[in-house]
Amino acid sequence: MTTPPAGPTVRGTTRLYAVLGDPVAQVQAPTLMNPVLTELGIDAVVVPVHVRPRDLESVVRGLQRVANLDGMFVTVPHKAAVASLADRCGPAVSVVGSANVLRREADGAWLAENFDGSGFVAGLTGAGHTPEGARAVLVGAGGAGSAIAAALLAAGVDRLTLHDTDTARLTALAARLDAHWPGRVRTQAAPRLDGADLAVNATPLGLRADDPLPFPLDGLPPGCVVADIIMKPRETRLLREAAARGHRIHHGIHMLEGQLSSYRAFFDLR
Template identity: 60%
Template sequence: MPDIGGSTRLYAVLGDPVAQVQAPALLNPVFARLGLDAVLFPVHAPADRLGAVIGGLQRIGNLDGLLITVPHKIEACRYADELSPAAALVNSTNAMRREADGRWYGDNFDGAGFVAGLLSAGHDPRGKRIFLAGAGGAGTAIAAALLGAGASHLSVYDPDPDRVATLTGRLEGSAPGRTTGSAAPRLHDADVAVNATPLGLRPGDPLPFAPDRLPPGSVVADIVMRPRETELLRRAAELGLPVHHGIHMLGHQVALYQRFFRLEPGGATRAAIL
């Protein structure tokens, strides 16, 4: 555990719920390894108070960055002064940093982390047909990254048809003809099926889709990190389908966060020395 004192720089991860977040367990050891006087802590930010929570945190003088998790990734864009091209494309942010002039800059690494995790596990999306459940903040970023990695077709399902239409419309400009929305999960021809919804976080959650409708050999991926073995992954494994755990997405974002927050070995975080 870090030795927290008056000079400690602060980072917060926001979610609703927040008990499942794994980022502190991954990033606080990075701060320690780099010799930084910094700590990342979880903040439960109920959706109806998100603006007040972010506004208050952004006014803390020694708070340098925010990580954003479910369900706030789209709404949090309102509190960034500028978005990276990737975050602007999908209107979703999962990381925000304080700049030298006090402005807040947002980016999104969910998609890059998810694809990197797939590749490291030997599941290259290039040329594959992908089914994606969830057109929220994480789903939009993952969708764009999968298409950027060469997926041949992406079928998106979400119970909110407006979110599906918004996502497919955004992606049509960068990947014309390769994304469709579906009123029901389209699973019969999927090479990879991805749960990008929060379903599985809580005991008793319904399955986001039925893995027994997938063809043999389909990879079933979940972005839920706790529990590690979600009901979806357990059922898929029982059917003999390859499974891909949620922690891979976050694990492959750690190096991206280090660059984004400009963390340098043996020194302070960037904002602390401005």
Template identity: 60%
Template sequence: MNTAPEGPQITGTTRLFAVLGDPVAQVQAPAMLNPLFARLGTDAVLVPVHATPERLADVVRGLQAIGNLDGLLVTVPHKTALLSFADVVSPAALLGGSTNALRRTGDGRWEAANFDGEGFVRGLRAAGHDPAGRHVSLAGAGGAGCSIAVALLDAGAELTVWDRDADRVRTLVDRLAARWPGRVTGAGAPVPADIAVNATPMGLRPDDPLPFDPAELDAGTVVADIVMKPRRTALLAAAEERGLPVQYGAPMLAEQLALYKDFFRL
């Protein structure tokens, strides 16, 4: 007898949501959002959609043309590119220059927001690592990194951003320094900090190099990774072996569920 739990009940009235990425095998959003739909009694389903950068415009325009598709979630590497498919952009997404969620509005337009940063900060606080008044070294000035940078500064942190792409760091720091003068700087490599964050995709694949070496961090430095699969990335394993406190990637998404509920009007 098959006792496996039933999945979402798809009918002709089911509303659709998609999470876009390249790759998508690592995405955790369907496993968290679909149970939320079920708990709320919402007739909807979230599915992963693999979209390469070369076909992104075709995929997004096709999805947005679907009459019963209400929203899009966005993961690497499309968070910056998806802003160009929005008609309205929230202040946080505009300041960070990236989006991880788009919804269809009542008049048919598409509105972009970004909840990565707020979810990340909420996760830090829930684990007892309030960033207020602390120095954070942030690896990655891509889509997720930009959103996290905005939220950390808004939470009262001092921030150093570094990335292999110096131009990207300069652009982000200049934009944020206009809002938070004296509290954000750029660097070409990790710097000593109270909290060290990996906001790059490094760690998704088994052969990825470490984004930075925990052995070079001071004792007590909190090491946070936004990669969710694998849960214990090589970076976090190396940090734990050195006795450093760590923050896993999953809380960043878990803390966004309430934000998604409001944004998508579930």
């Protein structure tokens, strides 16, 4: 019989990190972070916590009272809402209005930060796709999409076109971004991809097999990179169909892998 791989040892001294999401079955943070913690000899474990939107505040407030819980990772659909539950916000949160991590400070306060954008750009450049000078189209102006939009602009994209079905959210994000990067952001009522060098899905469409495509592939020019932030399934319908048309594709897991060093520094995991 095959011996299963050793997982983290949980003791009475173990520190906890929670991953909050709805759904939560697709989260990859425990899979990536727990081996790192074990390798570093850190007595801590990352666990998924399924939280419905209506219960987010009560769950976060409860977890903030758990004395051996040092931090939280936050995924869809809670990234925007959770920022208001922190006592302090880091620079990225102030710009994009969403958070994907919360950390307990020495004084007991909770600090929110967002590494989605920097992680996405790190993963993108690590895979050989340079955002500088590119014309990018991003669909989805939620928590992750907002962070990615800001990071792409900071990385030097020449033009960023945004689309979201929530027009109020889309308009608010465009205004925040334009305050920092004037003249480089535009919005569209429907995603148009002609002329794009990079097309990014930052919506949840693709988590389920029967989801529609987040944007049509017919208008994609040759050579366009198609990126998805969904991590499970690894090959979303969008990426499969884009690859079948000859486009270069970029998987969602690269965004999380690009955040690992930031997580380690943020939570002082060494």
